[in-house]
Amino acid sequence: MTGAVVSRAAELDAADPLAGFRERFVPCGDVRAYLDGNSLGRPLRASRERLLRFVDQAWGERLIRGWDEQWMDEPLRAGDALGRVALGAANGQTVIGDSTSVLLYKLIRAAVDARPGRTELVCDRDNFPTDRFVLQGIAAELGLRVRWIDCAPDGGVTPDQVAHVLGENTALVLLSHVAYRSAWLAELPEITALAHQHGALVLWDLCHSVGVVPLELDDWGVDLAVGCTYKYLNGGPGAPAFAYVRADLHERLQQPIWGWMGAGAPFAMGETYQPASGIRRFLSGTPPILGMQPLLDMIDLVTEAGLPAIREKSVTLTEYAMALADQFGVTVASPRDGARRGGHITLAHPAAREATARLWEIGVIPDFRPPDGVRIGLSPLSTSFAEVADGLSALATVLSHAG
């Protein structure tokens, strides 16, 4: 790293109003630049304490009484909190539970049932594998056709492309708000409105936007959304996902996994399943209470920092990373326009896989995404500009030796 790069990074860190939040995270040992917060966010110190309190008190002392006292409502209460701080969702529309994949399955099935006679699903070929796979499974099961949209590798789905495949047969559009490779930020309100003009429902995958890109799901008229909580929400490996279902759709949608915790009166042990009213009907099994504890800390932290400030730092971080990539002669495969870019960038190089492996050995941790992407995920509350400078410099050096 040149002195100029070092001092510029130091200037940016000194001017960063969110810099103090970095101390809230557990130290990361031998890692000198963590550039994969969009795959797995770092743990908060507060989560260590919360987990201990949880084991000692909530679980260890209240025992089964915990379900009556707080846990029955915790998936909804945490969902409401997430909705307020990160989704732009009024209470009663967000719930925590299951994995993104299972929630995708439930909501896609529910949406298709709510559009009887319509035989087409819309998705893009660069959507995250689990979205495409779950959709393919349902299409195979129900005899539906998927209309696939092709995207540029450094871009993403546009309203024009969606308009081109929408029609009176479209039951559901399934897209990611931020593309997992390019970080393309889709024009969510426009695409949602387009789908509605054709009577279709839209399901947004928010995995790569929740906690880093402000959302206004209610204002934008979104029907359905899912997302994970282990990226920018720092919930830990395999933390439960969330589902958003707009309030007026609850009574019109029925999901296919009729577990007891989605029933109206689970402890009545009744003869037949009657779905709960409201968002609870999208639950199935016993909710992962222990597994959602760290998420609660990050919801608090996002509340404290404020999502607009987080987004501002996020855009600055990704711009800075792109400027460094340009300076080092590494190809950027993400949108240049900050308004069309999520919280990460991808750099393209034929030796991306080997370079990532080499970087991991020296404590610089980006992610590899096939075929040729080094993905740089920048979690605003835990990432410094110095880390970005250090990591990108190391990447440039490794690539310069990759021939």
Add this chain to the structure above:
Amino acid sequence: MTGAVVSRAAELDAADPLAGFRERFVPCGDVRAYLDGNSLGRPLRASRERLLRFVDQAWGERLIRGWDEQWMDEPLRAGDALGRVALGAANGQTVIGDSTSVLLYKLIRAAVDARPGRTELVCDRDNFPTDRFVLQGIAAELGLRVRWIDCAPDGGVTPDQVAHVLGENTALVLLSHVAYRSAWLAELPEITALAHQHGALVLWDLCHSVGVVPLELDDWGVDLAVGCTYKYLNGGPGAPAFAYVRADLHERLQQPIWGWMGAGAPFAMGETYQPASGIRRFLSGTPPILGMQPLLDMIDLVTEAGLPAIREKSVTLTEYAMALADQFGVTVASPRDGARRGGHITLAHPAAREATARLWEIGVIPDFRPPDGVRIGLSPLSTSFAEVADGLSALATVLSHAG
């Protein structure tokens, strides 16, 4: 409590070879008798330490590298360990993930697909609600008929009853090994063999037997099984469930939720879903790694204590509880024969609901199960005979005032 009751309980505790294991659990505060370990097992002290280590090191320092280094295989490795110590299952047939309800959905759907043309499902009316509800949902979805078996309130399903409804149209039999109310222990090997004679598959719900009743799934020729890990396996509220699928069925079964973590090469980000070989294909989303940590401690503890010794204490505990109930004039609604009884007993009384609420106020914690059951769950590694004596005496006193 009379002096005779107190001294008899003390004798039994003094003679209990597993008594020392009680110290391994987190203290339970104001609870003087925890009689609901079969709804939510108590946390282990070791789990406090494991969770801290997990946050500080596995998650906090290894970060995303944890997936490569250990987490990708953890659901299978933990499944294998559980299979060895508690299920009688050879490696490669058990996996941890999702909830019991979601796993029931996946395996019922897979089983029905594997028996094309067969239109009937068998279940009992006293099976746990989530089993019945999930089955009802699938029956409604696929136009199948459920053949319901009626059981005595203090008993459970018999091979004769199953034989009566089995036929060439039976696709799947779904039963619980131990009934959640009566604790009836079904004749699992006999019923499995009967179903196989008719070409049907059997799915056993092991929620109330795993960790307390020794199982030999491989030897018994079981096809499919699921169970939760928050009861006798002390995994914590909403801990992930497990699925067992016999090895020779893997390639013949496909589950409907085609999430990326059930695909053969999830990080290839390929175009189409190809199920993984082996038990991994029954996964869907990112597995709940944080949520399965406490379970790992209990697997260790069960290994150390040995399931035969656990079962022996379990039978002694339930016998002792029944003897006290008889002495106090409370009606037992569970099998008298230890060989037909799981790890809990249910006591029947018209004032069961109010009595349970009153007992909770004084730190005696059984569970209420409608319509009239006070359920006494006795977790062998954490429950003393003195607790049983104290709890049952308190119950008798409360009931004597209930009029």
